[in-house]
Amino acid sequence: MPAAPRLRDKAALAFLLVPPLAWLVIAYLGSLAVLLVSAFWRTNSFTGAVVRTVTLDNFARVLTEEVFRVTTVRTVGVAITVTVVCAVLAVPLALYMAKFASPTMQIVLVVAVTTPLWASYLVKAYAWRMLLSPEGPLSWATGYSPGYGLVATVVTLTYLWLPYMVIPVFAAFQRVPDALVDASSDLGASDLTTMRLIVAPMVFPGIAAGSIFTFSLSLGDYIAVTIVGGKTQLLGNVIYGQLVTANNQPMAAALSVIPLVAIVGYLVAMRRTGALENV
Template identity: 75%
Template sequence: MTVAPPRSVGRRAALAFLLVPPMAWLVVAYLGSLAVLLVSAFWSKNAFTGAVVHTLTVDNVSRLFTEDVYRVVTLRTIGVAALVTACCIVLAVPLALFMAKVASPRLRLALVVAVTTPLWASYLVKAYAWRVLLSPEGPLQWGTGYTPGYGLTATVITLTYLWLPYMVIPVFAAFERVPDNLIDASSDLGASDGATLRRVLAPLVFPGIAAGSIFTFSLSLGDYITVQIVGGTNQLLGNLIYEKITNNQPMAAALSLIPLTAIVLYLFAMRRTGALENV
């Protein structure tokens, strides 16, 4: 029979001391709340008193598939999240490429600061700033004579601005990890800049794009404040959930399963590409 050395026991105790609090928080607070959410989606509401009835029923979940309003809002929300993610990719890739491979060290530092500084500003301040900018009588109208006003277009523009840093940072890090000699070798072999970007850089940078898209897609999918500020009457799932919380909590829980399921499926899709393993 072997006895573990005292030093080994002490290390295990220290490791347990460090890991138990965060793991307990994850299991109790996060996974526990998700379990309660899942169960409460199968409760119902008393039509007369408005009280929650703790009797299992599938009515709330079945309404998600049978009522047109929920299908329309779900498709609209996923479409907005996908469009915001695509816009962030289009804007982030050239910016991150310039920052990582073209800009001087001083300019690179200035650009990194410029990209990350908005993250320190208040979410509401930024959203209301875009509300003023996109107003029918706002600065955009004065300067260009055109403004999209409030609606889904304004929502996509504002969400793209809000979540763009979450795409730029991982893509920039991915470009920085690409050795310069690979680019030089591609050029020496006669490849054009476009071919180098497609065949050399794109496969190596794709993990960073995948990581950034998880942030932009999930954050857009669950947002409801921006929609209330600049979205006009167009509602996304977040707004519908927020509305139902006040008068029908079981239905709000059932609606919350839609973005949760969408995020899980998106993560599995990214995992199947193998991109997340290389981040």
């Protein structure tokens, strides 16, 4: 290839890549860097102003105060529970959509799964608040409602993030060759054996990919728990309280490191499953 066209191709590639990379470095990574740096600052106890002196007091409080430890465990537990429930609901639905539904029904189900994503987050959360109210429709119809609290938070978050699990699992099932399943059956394997030894390993990366969304979104959510959580507190609420109510930006930044580390650790773990190739 002549040198001139090669230089033009490199210039065109640089022209396309520089703006998004600059945005990533300056806006995204830059804000994370400011967040991490501010976690080492402190606030003036009298004026509430941020004092830019390096200290580890915020991290010491995060590690030693029981309220933060309990909230962290609760938040991770909610994120894991939501992820597991989403997977349990998504796998049979995605299997039916990919392998058993007619083309028309498949389109209908895909639209049904993705349509809630177009609705406002707040509308959906407040709809569940009304539904789960002790005097709401669920109580009228069944005589029981969990009310507001941890269960309501898990139910609401599961509803909100379920499409993010269904779509990658559906795509994973679609990539399973029918001929491979038929060959397993012809060789005498039962349906359960085929699912366990043939289908499950091929679909698991899709489940892992969906779990990245459900886990990270649940870990950082603070609006749904505010609406339906009652007295339940998750890390997002505590961080919001430190930032807005207590006016303690350094402490809020130190607490924000917890979900950041958890998500990075989860991504590293999921990378080994091939999930990032299915995102």
